[in-house]
Amino acid sequence: MRARRRGLSAQYRFPETGTRFLLYPQARTVRGFELPRLVRLAARPGTIGPGPRDARLEVIDALHKAPYRAPGTGEYVWRPPYPRSKPRRRRVRPSAQGHFDHLVPGTPAFAAAATFAAAACALDVWEHYLGRLRFRLNPRQRRFELIPRVRRLGDNAYSGVGYVEFGFAHADPRQPYCENLDVVAHEVGHHILRAVLGPTPTGETALEHKAHAEAAADLVSLVVVLHFDRVVSHLLEQTRGKLYSENVASQIGEFRDEWSGRLGARTAFHDRRLEDVARARRKGDFHAYGRPFLGAAYEVLVEIYESHLVRRELISPRLARRSSRATARARRSLRGAFAARFRLNPDGFGDALRDATADFARLLAAAWTATRGQPATFARVARNLVRADRRLTSGRYGRIIRHAFGERGIATGSRRA
């Protein structure tokens, strides 16, 4: 059993005894992430069969496949299940001991296993915070389909009822999106959110609900990648412990997403407010419209992290206050102060970020669960974050949450601490 920490749980850790897979926790083109890393899924060795597949997920390495939804419009052309009669590669088999880390990078078998590993580890992480989830399937479909490589998708990743499927970065066959954990976790994130929040409402709130879903799928993926020690140490070394910085945000995830066809680079670090995206709202561009929510949520994560640094006496309360209040320009001048502290105890900073990620995930999970069945408007989810925090931590982060969302023009409608 894990020790409970004042209402919040510890960060999910991949179990030592789990089934071994290899994956790339970031795009292989990012320096420091050229090599595949080991991940242990929660499933016991021997319980993941050829495919790979388990009771819920299966990789179908389809050949010459037409996308289920038309890349231009998002309209369904056809739907899962992928028929038995259609061409596909042979199922990837586990090793004699039931693991999948024997596969050679660069082969289709490796890509198939990495896709499974990314989707399953996103589920392992989020089910730790949300409880057991069920994905929606089509009639006659028994498992959720993961389709690693669909040439005709080009520079896109798509998902719909019962499946996710992936194209290639810059339409380059050497850069399959299915091998990028961040991209897979974003797409699987849409299905996790659908399972928690329920269907997209019709009418006036539909656009905001979808805009929230885009931001939220980015948050799902951000939380997943922050469960990799390699990513945590890389981020902290890059930023010298100061997470208010452009490079973190731009490092994580850059891909085209679903039917908007827009470049979906993560833009979590920015100062955009709701009024700045009014045009996006008018045009129905829900990716851009969700950015203030994403920016505010990212700020909450960073503030929680800095409060853990203070609690661990890694930075002074004064430095944390200066950091919170600083404008974008002044934040840059604080980098030196952070770098000096980071050098003294980089592992302490790593622990603080892991704790902050767990707190953040727990709060998001509680807020989304409370939103279930209602339109996920920005204000409703933000309000539910404040409430979740009151319940789980007696309001430790209330001020942080209200401030971050308030600054972006998203009212939490609550003044109580």
Ligand SMILES: [Zn+2]
């Ligand atoms: Zn998306």
